[in-house]
Amino acid sequence: xxxxxxxxxxxxxxxxxxxxxxxxxxxxxxxxxxxxxxxxxxxxxxxxxxxxxxxxxxxxxxxxxxxxxxxxxxxxxxxxxxxxxxxxxxxxxxxxxxxxxxxxxxx
Amino acid sequence: xxxxxxxxxxxxxxxxxxxxxxxxxxxxxxxxxxxxxxxxxxxxxxxxxxxxxxxxxxxxxxxxxxxxxxxxxxxxxxxxxxxxxxxxxxxxxxxxxxxxxxxxxxxxxxxxxxxx
Numbered sequence: 283x284x285x286x287x288x289x290x291x292x293x294x295x296x297x298x299x300x301x302x303x304x305x306x307x308x309x310x311x312x313x314x315x316x317x318x319x320x321x322x323x324x325x326x327x328x329x330x331x332x333x334x335x336x337x338x339x340x341x342x343x344x345x346x347x348x349x350x351x352x353x354x355x356x357x358x359x360x361x362x363x364x365x366x367x368x369x370x371x372x373x374x375x376x377x378x379x380x381x382x383x384x385x386x387x388x389x
Numbered sequence: 390x391x392x393x394x395x396x397x398x399x400x401x402x403x404x405x406x407x408x409x410x411x412x413x414x415x416x417x418x419x420x421x422x423x424x425x426x427x428x429x430x431x432x433x434x435x436x437x438x439x440x441x442x443x444x445x446x447x448x449x450x451x452x453x454x455x456x457x458x459x460x461x462x463x464x465x466x467x468x469x470x471x472x473x474x475x476x477x478x479x480x481x482x483x484x485x486x487x488x489x490x491x492x493x494x495x496x497x498x499x500x501x502x503x504x505x
Contacts, residue, residue, distance in 0.1 A: 283451075288433075314490065316491040316492075318492070325483060325495035325497060325498055326434065326483075326492070326495055327495070328491055328492060331489070331491045337493065371491070371492075373490035373491060376447065376449075378436040380433045380434045380436070382433040383432070383433045
């Protein structure tokens with residue numbers, strides 16, 4: 283199985299700050315990478331797919347990048363509503379696998 | 390609009406079988422695949438298996454021996470059955486719609502506790 287190592291596990295950011303979350307795949311995944319946001323007590327919501335494509339309705343402050351084994355999610359200008367857990371997911375090979383998550387909090 | 394809703398028991402005895410139903414609306418099960426994803430409290434999600442739009446299935450090899458996914462297209466429902474439950478099967482179980490290998494819509498989830 284492809285292992286997805288996500289970092290950091292937790293992060294505090296001030297309002298307006300730009301933050302980055304990274305995912306490292308145990309092998310190349312050819313941009314088959316998605317990012318999800320999960321607010322407390324809610325279901326995950328798709329933010330980014332194919333490493334850098336913004337899902338419809340997602341604010342442009344979210345962006346994704348990367349290639350090969352390394353991918354990142356950038357949040358430009360932290361807002362109160364961005365406080366959540368964030369997960370990456372690879373869809374290059376079965377079984378589909380997720381990262382362990384990053385908890386993003388407001389400082 | 391697209392909706393998915395899971396239903397099933399919240400408490401299951403160890404060694405028993407879990408049966409969950411996902412009822413969907415706003416899309417056709419013959420056009421989209423539906424997956425089951427579970428999430429232990431405070432941990433990352435785990436993909437369990439998929440009902441393809443054509444009726445075929447795919448399973449996570451770690452669960453394949455215990456898991457079965459089926460559907461009833463006339464009722465817009467997808468079913469999950471998993472046997473021999475243990476305490477580490479405790480968590481929230483979601484059904485999700487898939488679009489090009491990503492999960493674009495999720496149900497609200499159902500919390501399942503395995504305990505005697």
